[in-house]
Amino acid sequence: MKRFTTLVTALLMGFGLWSTQAFALNGYAKQKVVYHVNYDNPKKQAGALRNIQNHINAVGAENLDLKVVMHGHGLSLLLEPEALVRVPKFKKANATEKMTAKIDNLKGQGVDFSVCANTVRGRKVNVDTDLYNVEKGDIVPSGVAELAHLQSQGYVYIKP
Amino acid sequence: MQTTKSTLLQKFGHNRKLRAQVCNQRERLYRIAWSWCHDQHLADDLVQETQAKALEKLDSLREESRLAVWLTRIMANIYRDHFRKNREETGLEIDVAIEDETPELSTDRMQLVQRTRDAIASLSDDQRQIISLVDLASFSYADTAKILDIPVGTVMSRLSRARNKLRERLERPIYHTKQKVVPIRKPS
Amino acid sequence: MRRNDDLELNAYVDGELTAEEQAEILTAMQRNPELAKEACELNNLKNQLKLAYENPPGISSSSATPNKTPWYAIAASLVMLAMGLAGGFWMGTPANHSDRFVMLDADGRGQAPSTIDSPETRIVFHLTSDPEDVAAEELLDDIEDMLSSYKKDGNPLRVEIVSHGKGLSFMRERLSHHKARIHELATTYKNLTFVACKNTIDRLQVEQGVEIKIVPEAEVIDSGVSHVVKRQKEGWSYIRV
Numbered sequence: 001m002k003r004f005t006t007l008v009t010a011l012l013m014g015f016g017l018w019s020t021q022a023f024a025l026n027g028y029a030k031q032k033v034v035y036h037v038n039y040d041n042p043k044k045q046a047g048a049l050r051n052i053q054n055h056i057n058a059v060g061a062e063n064l065d066l067k068v069v070m071h072g073h074g075l076s077l078l079l080e081p082e083a084l085v086r087v088p089k090f091k092k093a094n095a096t097e098k099m100t101a102k103i104d105n106l107k108g109q110g111v112d113f114s115v116c117a118n119t120v121r122g123r124k125v126n127v128d129t130d131l132y133n134v135e136k137g138d139i140v141p142s143g144v145a146e147l148a149h150l151q152s153q154g155y156v157y158i159k160p
Numbered sequence: 161m162q163t164t165k166s167t168l169l170q171k172f173g174h175n176r177k178l179r180a181q182v183c184n185q186r187e188r189l190y191r192i193a194w195s196w197c198h199d200q201h202l203a204d205d206l207v208q209e210t211q212a213k214a215l216e217k218l219d220s221l222r223e224e225s226r227l228a229v230w231l232t233r234i235m236a237n238i239y240r241d242h243f244r245k246n247r248e249e250t251g252l253e254i255d256v257a258i259e260d261e262t263p264e265l266s267t268d269r270m271q272l273v274q275r276t277r278d279a280i281a282s283l284s285d286d287q288r289q290i291i292s293l294v295d296l297a298s299f300s301y302a303d304t305a306k307i308l309d310i311p312v313g314t315v316m317s318r319l320s321r322a323r324n325k326l327r328e329r330l331e332r333p334i335y336h337t338k339q340k341v342v343p344i345r346k347p348s
Numbered sequence: 349m350r351r352n353d354d355l356e357l358n359a360y361v362d363g364e365l366t367a368e369e370q371a372e373i374l375t376a377m378q379r380n381p382e383l384a385k386e387a388c389e390l391n392n393l394k395n396q397l398k399l400a401y402e403n404p405p406g407i408s409s410s411s412a413t414p415n416k417t418p419w420y421a422i423a424a425s426l427v428m429l430a431m432g433l434a435g436g437f438w439m440g441t442p443a444n445h446s447d448r449f450v451m452l453d454a455d456g457r458g459q460a461p462s463t464i465d466s467p468e469t470r471i472v473f474h475l476t477s478d479p480e481d482v483a484a485e486e487l488l489d490d491i492e493d494m495l496s497s498y499k500k501d502g503n504p505l506r507v508e509i510v511s512h513g514k515g516l517s518f519m520r521e522r523l524s525h526h527k528a529r530i531h532e533l534a535t536t537y538k539n540l541t542f543v544a545c546k547n548t549i550d551r552l553q554v555e556q557g558v559e560i561k562i563v564p565e566a567e568v569i570d571s572g573v574s575h576v577v578k579r580q581k582e583g584w585s586y587i588r589v
Contacts, residue, residue, distance in 0.1 A: 047201040072483040118490050144490045148471045148585035159588045191404055200406035276400035295397045301364050320358045
């Protein structure tokens with residue numbers, strides 16, 4: 001154990017991280033990450049959700065500020081299967097029971113899911129009837145603008 | 161039959177060890193899974209399901225030394241029952257060829273790797289599985305037969321057919337230009 | 349070669365024969381150099397296969413296992429994250445612009461550091477998928493939306509669209525479905541640049557045996573990936589489609 005802590009200390013000092021501020025162990029200086037979803041492959045989407053869970057497992061929900069931004073085909077993640085007929089511009093609707101359970105699970109750990117208004121408008125989506133549990137506060141004017149904006153606010157960008 | 165406390169403890173400890181071993185096999189299983197489907201996400205899912213199922217059925221493992229074969233067999237079954245079907249529905253979602261994702265292929269080695277992977281991708285599922293089990297995972301013919309639940313004779317004939325096909329693919333004439341070549345099928 | 353001999357030779361190369369059987373094959377090989385050559389080629393194939401699968405994508409990003417939390421475990425995983433082993437996050441206080449570094453993982457997935465405190469908004473779009481798979485027209489709508497609203501508000505904005513790999517068709521004269529749109533946007537907005545990757549162009553030219561023409565509005569640079577990395581280092585926001 002002693003050797004391990006020495007090693008960790010050396011690494012930390014080497015990276016100039018030897019300050020609690022960078023650690024986010026006490027709840028301030030949280031690690032901020034935005035995940036970008038613009039594809040409709042359900043396996044890929046499930047994989048992204050799994051990545052997020054792994055991330056939370058490794059670092060701790062209280063140390064993280066995670067957001068998922070969906071636009072274009074990515075809205076399919078929250079699209080109810082029975083709504084698919086109503087929105088011809090979508091090829092897939094992946095808000096199955098299994099998927100929404102995962103989403104709720106992540107929401108419960110503090111992950112925000114944001115939806116692009118441009119896509120909603122452009123593809124004629126009815127937020128109330130077609131999307132799973134999306135409220136006004138979850139809608140951002142433009143998905144890509146949001147991604148750029150978050151990066152300028154210190155969020156690390158990940159495209160899973 | 162009365163089980164003594166020590167036997168129960170033994171079994172508990174033994175199980176914990178096995179569970180740890182199942183988890184350790186993750187990377188090995190992933191390599192095999194990826195070679196079957198050339199798709200990271202699919203491979204990830206496949207391995208997760210395999211491990212989950214294995215942990216459920218841990219009691220059915222007779223000999224510890226057979227762990228790798230046993231796990232791979234579970235994975236092959238899941239692949240056959242679940243993933244091959246799905247793949248047909250959603251179409252072949254293969255990982256993008258490496259040259260599309262990383263800085264340009266500047267070395268011969270990487271070009272060779274890509275050509276080889278492409279050749280393997282062009283095999284049928286059955287042939288690709290055999291190649292991966294014998295050549296990549298180094299299973300014996302007997303173990304491969306167990307994993308895929310087919311006779312050893314079938315393993316041998318599929319294997320030789322697959323290898324012939326691969327050699328044929330890899331020996332196709334290539335275009336010579338000023339540059340180093342990557343002569344493969346049309347981009348999809 | 350006869351079918352059975354073929355099977356047997358494969359078995360020999362795979363080490364599946366008994367000592368006796370091996371000896372027989374060896375003798376046969378001495379008499380028949382073709383056989384030896386065949387065995388050699390089979391062996392080479394095996395090695396080639398092993399090589400091709402040595403480093404499949406996805407191995408470096410194996411999932412972090414959930415830890416019960418002794419403090420050094422948290423610290424270690426944070427450090428590992430910082431070192432990019434679990435996927436390349438940048439950690440540090442916001443003021444550290446100078447030692448900002450860029451992370452692209454083994455498959456070239458972009459994980460950009462934050463781009464804080466720049467007066468001008470700068471965004472680089474990295475188009476690596478077939479444009480038809482990523483609703484390119486819709487994306488252009490979004491980008492145009494941004495360009496026009498920034499223009500209206502008088503806020504400085506620079507946007508680059510970099511085409512690479514499968515995304516190159518977006519800027520190909522003969523294949524692009526968006527040429528008119530590209531032209532319209534390029535003439536209306538001087539702060540928008542289209543960039544095409546020469547490495548991809550060269551590679552496709554070899555594969556397809558035809559000359560590849562890029563739309564006139566696009567600049568051609570040597571390497572799409574290097575360019576994107578450079579932009580990230582300079583603090584641009586990064587969006588990959």
